[in-house]
Amino acid sequence: MANDVVLEIDNITKEFPGIVALTDVSLQIKRGEIHGLCGENGAGKSTLMKILSGVYEYGSYRGNVYMEGEEIKFTGESIKQAIAKGIAIVYQELSLVPKLTVGENIFLGREPHNRGIINWDKLYAETDSLLKKYKLEIPFGAQVGNLGIGQQQLVEIARAISEEAKVLILDEPTSALTEEEVGTLFAILKELKANGVTCIYISHKLEEFFKITDTITVLRDGMVIGTLPTTEATVEKIISMMVGRVMKERFPKGNRKPGETIMEVRNLTAYDPNAPGVKIVDDVSFSLRRGEILGVAGLMGSGRTELVTTLFGEGGVNVSGEISVKNIRADIRSARGAMANKISLVPEDRKALGLIVNDSIIKNISLPNLDAFSSFLRINKNEEYKMCQKYADDLQIKTQSINALVTSLSGGNQQKVVIAKWLMSSPEILILDEPTRGIDVGAKYEIYKLMNELAEKGVALIMVSSDLPEVLSMSDRIMVMHERQCAGILDQNEATQEIVMALATGIRK
Ligand SMILES: Nc1ncnc2c1ncn2[C@@H]1O[C@H](COP(=O)(O)OP(=O)(O)OP(=O)(O)O)[C@@H](O)[C@H]1O
Ligand SMILES: [Mg+2]
Structure with a gap:
């Protein structure tokens, strides 16, 4: 393995029941680079990152991963092992505990101790200096549940940085950030890079890749389509690699006539x-x-x-x-x-508000809309299935079956379920x-088309x-x-x- 390669991903295949999420993925991440990873919703980005960060243990996938030349085989407390190896991740889904404070969340499971008792003064002092160092204006003692989603996202990022990782993975870190906060994050990433930290960066905001990354890899349907230096990439090129065709326009022309x-x-x-x-x-x-x-x-x-x-x-x-x-x-x-x-509302915070996690895609779409296919208190199951399937097709929800659990969907596809639910309520x-x-360029286009049709x-x-x-x-x-x-x-x-x-x-x- 070349000396400048910090992480070598070799022929990874990962299957879920009925679906192959990754097929023979091989990828080299160079030391100190910011490596962008993009692809449509369901392309396999988060799955690959969860293998690197120990969420999916060794043995639950095929292939090998080498960190600084050494094969990693995370099992048992695999997430902790990944952190010990120097791999930290900011998940696409927020993973903070809302009832705990900022400081408690950042040091959760790694609280500084003093003779077996948590040293709160130290914990908050360290939190404070961490936040100050990276110019993050977040009150360290605030309860996380009371912060806006942008600030919560910054707390997640601070937590990952505090693990002093060699490889920092950011899975859609900017989806909830303001322009200013994105600027703060990019400044942090540049500083980390100057200190030799490697970063894998996932986003659906393609313009960001051109501001921050050195290299871009595109995944499609669980396969690597290509890796190229950012200097050789253009937005059009990346989009056509992502969707497998040339997209001429990003916004469909509607024929709206306001009444x-x-x-x-x-x-x-x-x-x-x-x-x-x-x-x-x-x-x-x-x-x-x-x-x-x-x-x-x-x-x-x-x-x-x-x-x-x-x-x-x-x-x-x-x-x-x-x-x-x-x-x-x-x-x-x-x-x-x-x-x-x-009046219907598709809420902003779809991760928290939108979904019944233990239920199927179909139930998540149809639940508030049962009146539409019920008569005399009986649900017409055929009609329910047909309608839900239509919306799933229109929005290109990537799944084997709409009877699958909603949690089996990728992040972006879960969002489409929430949108489908409210579109179906015929507002x-x-x-x-x-x-x-959080929605990929191709699916964005479909959502715009649906908006035009409704109008x-x-x-x-x-x-x-x-x-x-x-x-x-x-x-x-x-x-x-x-x-x-x-x-x-x-x-x-x-x-x-x-x-x-x-x-x-x-x-x-
Ligand atoms: N726990 C799971 N059970 C079953 N299938 C899953 C599970 N997690 C992911 N998948 C499937 O694996 C594929 C890849 O999903 P993944 O979450 O990696 O996509 P992604 O590229 O991160 O998409 P997004 O941009 O929407 O976040 C999808 O088809 C998804 O439905
Ligand atoms: Mg994802």
């Missing part, structure tokens, strides 16, 4: 239930038309998610202002009230909060997104939020990245 107003929102204000008097949505007014897509842009923390969850009734009684649907004052103080008005107003986060049928859509090209290309109008208020509503033809950013940051009023 009459379906919803009117006047002076909507929502208060923080935990902090009386603090506004989380501040005096927002707008109207929404049938058949249009209204994009909602803004920085993280600007109130976008709070706006749409309030529209879905989650503000309860802590809300003032008026919402009317079809010219009738609507009582939306609960999700039930929202659904009675044919008249469909709110999507970050609908394409063409007269459904009104509200789409919150941090992806500016997506908002600019897919919306008829764009509302920009700034500090909990609506900073302006732009028509698509007058909106540019610059104007949206100027409104979002408060530079332009």
